[in-house]
Amino acid sequence: MTDRPWLDSYPQGVPADIDPAHYASLVALLDEGFEKYASRVAYSFMGKDVTYAQANRQSQALAAYFQGLGLVKGDRVALMMPNMPQYPVCVAAVLRAGLVVVNVNPLYTPRELEHQLKDSGAKAIVLIENFATTLQQCLAHTPVKHIVLCAMGDELGLLKGALVNYVVRHVKKMVPEYQLPGAVRFRDAVSQGGRLSFTRPEIRADDVALLQYTGGTTGISKGAVLLHRNVIANVLQSEAWNSPVMSQVPAHQQATAVCALPLYHIFAFTVGMMLTLRIGGKLILIPNPRDLAAVLKELSRHVFHSFPAVNTLFNGLANHPDFNTVDWSNLKVSVGGGMAVQGAVAKLWLDKTGCPICEGYGLSETSPTVSCNPVTSKAYTGTIGVPLPSTYLKLLDDDGFEVPLGQPGEIAIKGPQVMAGYWQRPDETAKVMTPDGYFKTGDIGVVDEKGFYKIVDRKKDMILVSGFNVYPNEVEEVVADLDGVLECAAVGVPDEKTGEAVKLVIVKKNPDLTEAQVRDFCRANLTGYKQPRLIEFRTDLPKTPVGKILRRELRDKK
Structure with missing residues (x-):
């Protein structure tokens, strides 16, 4: 299986492939769950069970x-x-x-x-x-x-x-x-x-199930056309991936997932709602994840096993004074997606819950999950893990050719979870699909010999300083390790001398943190052109409702 070196890193029991034809449609999946688990709690909301x-x-x-x-x-x-x-x-x-x-x-x-x-x-x-x-x-x-x-x-x-x-x-x-x-x-x-x-x-597998709009923060919002079979495939892929730890849920407990990410986001839609229904689990519906005190109060009432979230939510909860009012001992899998999981946050979460954050990667166009770190691993890898069952990844240069091992390239994905195209936009679809059926993500990555992929950054987020490429994720990863930093974001701003310069925006954890301390730390950890020219302290960072940092807003504000 030389075309899939990552299979050697799969935990025992995770198959190389899933059968996306297992259900004729998502309705068949729904019907099975509703009938099979009729007496179980499906959703818990503000103290009320459905x-x-x-x-x-x-x-x-x-x-x-x-x-x-x-x-x-x-x-x-x-x-x-x-x-x-x-x-x-x-x-x-x-x-x-x-x-x-x-x-x-x-x-x-x-x-x-x-x-x-x-x-x-x-x-x-x-x-x-x-x-x-x-x-x-x-x-x-x-x-x-x-x-x-x-x-x-x-x-x-x-x-x-x-x-x-x-x-x-x-x-x-x-x-x-x-x-x-x-x-x-x-x-x-x-x-x-x-x-x-x-x-x-x-209803057939090739019928359209949903239009998932994407790109609204970077340009005109386009509808990713997800077919019934696309979402079915990703539910089964996610179930297979989580099975080594979710199979350890005691028989007397109902598998329970926290749904703090909004259901209109494809991550919560598939990995929260649809996967939980497939296994007959209970979904704890959190209406406002920004109210951290209310989230923790709700979680204190439940035994739960699965928690998909984004880095900002993991970080906010772990640093909240009410964190220990919740019993985290039953948590089996914490999946981080939507944005990069920072090493400092992963360490803190593991220290406080005993459950590692398994960073994964996905897009609206892929229903969404593409890759993930093994759920059995306790170590933070700094990667987005390996491709899920039935998924193929490769890295392409600007001409569409695969790059040599160790070289950065645009991540391209092939698998049953990849969308049918953009809604009524054949021109946009043609831009992102290769002749051999791979979806080009616009994300730049590198891969090691074991098949673990790492996001270097978005093409458009890259900062060009005097001809040198600076990737915001790298700067943010470094600064997040500095004591006193709660959150940070790096963006490129125009500079007369260097074309662009790095601007760093920080939310303090320790109010005594100074700009001089940040500069000294960056000087010690980043080469000259990667160091921030501008440093700004703020009380919070602009984010989407899902928790992704809106870099564009930080760029637009001088």
Whole structure:
């Protein structure tokens, strides 16, 4: 198997390949989970449990409601909510009706929302009322004809639900006034659908399951077309990869995953929601991961085994004063993705939980997971690990040829989880797909002889100082090891002498940290052209809702 040297690094029991044809569609996966695990808790939200049987009934009724609106197979339905029980119910309903899920970031501006609704051609939208005013401002310019409104307390029972909704609307004033004539409440839609007959459409593996929009922070947002078989493949790949440690969950415990990443993000969608359903697990839905105290308070109520997150969340939690109120002893796998996991954060997490962060790598275009470090390894490798089962990686130069071992090149991916293309953008699809079926990521990486890949950086994030390449990840990795640094980000800014210079933005952990100390540390650890020309201290870093640092905002602010 010389074409896959990484197979020698697979933990025992992880197969070289998975069978993406195991399910005829995601609906078959849903049906199996709902039936097989009917009595188990599917979702836990703000102290309320929803069973698989309850989710099954609601999603089937909602699927009938969508059909009753006249929506037909292939029509797109946008979902715009934080993590709440209505989200997975809506996903199951949309897929069961043969429709296409369009995941929408609830924090979008009207301009961003209008683009995504127009681009996807969404005919219906389900959204939380908190952001109804955003939709109101752009609705007339979109193809949306049907609106279903959710509220935070809808699924919490009569008394608690009413109280939560009252607090959200009138005390915290989180629901600005809006006018959306014809909008139907979620519970009413489920009730109406329950009185309709549901016609099960024929759904195939090559049908479109969801449009996952990407690139919004770097340019025009494009919809990655993910087929049913793409997501199925990634669920099975992730299950196989986690199996060496998840198989150790005691029989008397239900496998439980923390879902602090938003479900509209493909990482949480696949590795949180879909994988947990596949194994009959419980998903702890965290509606606001930025409220670290609330996250820890919720986790203190649960026994949990799996925690997919990003570096910033691991770091924030591990440094929070309430961290030890949670029992971390049952945690089997912590998967870090979405951005680079820093060595200092990985060490702190391992010291405090006993569970290593297994850094992985993925993209919206790959459903998302491509590679991961072995879940059995305690050591921080600084790499994105090895390709998952049935996945092939290679590194290409600017002319599309494979680079020699040890040389950096653009990471290209082939596997059953790779998208079908960008929605209605054949020109953009052609730019990223090679003639032999590899997807070019735009990420620069290197690989060692064992098949472990390391991200050097994004092509566009690279800083060019006097003709020398500086990769922000390297600068950040170094500075993150300095005592007193909580978070940092490096970006390139224009410089008259060198073309570009490195600007470093730091959030202090120790308020006594000085610029001189940072410069001395950089001088000791980075060659001259990599050292920051500008150093700025801030109280926080601009981030996407998922926790990725928005380098562009740091560049734009002088």
